Amino acid sequence: MLRVLVFLAVLALPVSAQExxxxxxxxxxxASAPVEVAADNLEVDQATGRATLTGNVVIAQGTLRLSAGTVTVDYTTEGGNRRIERLNAAGDVLIVAGQDAAEGQEATYLLDSSEILLSGDVVVTQDGVTLAGDRLAVNLATGSGTVSGRVRTTLQP
Incomplete structure (x- = not known):
């Protein structure tokens, strides 16, 4: 019921808010949990510290699941140790965290800050309610997010 009230409040906002x-x-x-990866292909460029996964890519970290057509993994080196800095996903991106799911065309996941930016015809599904917009910015550590750019939803009576 609370989510329905939130969506009603969103509809009452002026069109210029769009967020x-x-x-x-x-x-x-x-964000420190191990990152599990599965894909059809893997290409590694040692010089740039980048790995590119293609074909049915599925990445899991704890309860977070990300799937896409292509994912580029950027590494950083600190104290002689390499670690994942960010994941850049493209092509029918699906992110599932707990009971929530979001779809879009591109996503960037910054591991240090647990932040994800999903863009391109974003659709968020929570408890059977669907919310759409141009972008979704999420902080997985806090569970807070913002959908922006021509936000829309359908309310069920």
Missing amino acids: TQVGFGGGGHD
């Missing part, structure tokens, strides 16, 4: 706050994933995501 709404959403919860996503429930918060408490552990």
Whole structure:
């Protein structure tokens, strides 16, 4: 019922607002958890510190799941150790965190800050309610997110 009230409040906002706050994933995501990867192909460029995964890419970290056609993994080196800095996904991106799901065309996941930016015809599904917009910015650690750019939803009576 609370989500319906939130969506009603969103509809009452002036059109110029075009942004709404959403919860996503429930918060408490552990960005230090191991990252599991599956893909049809892997190409590694040691010189640039970049790995490119293509074909049925699925990446999991704790309760977070990301799937896409292509994912580029950027590494950083600190104290002689390489670690994942960011994931850049493209092509029918699907992100699932707990009971929440979001779809779009491109996503960037910054592991240090647990932030994801999803763009390109974004659709967020939570508890059977669908919210759409141009972009979704989510902080997985806090569970807070913002859908922006021509936000729209359908309310069920």
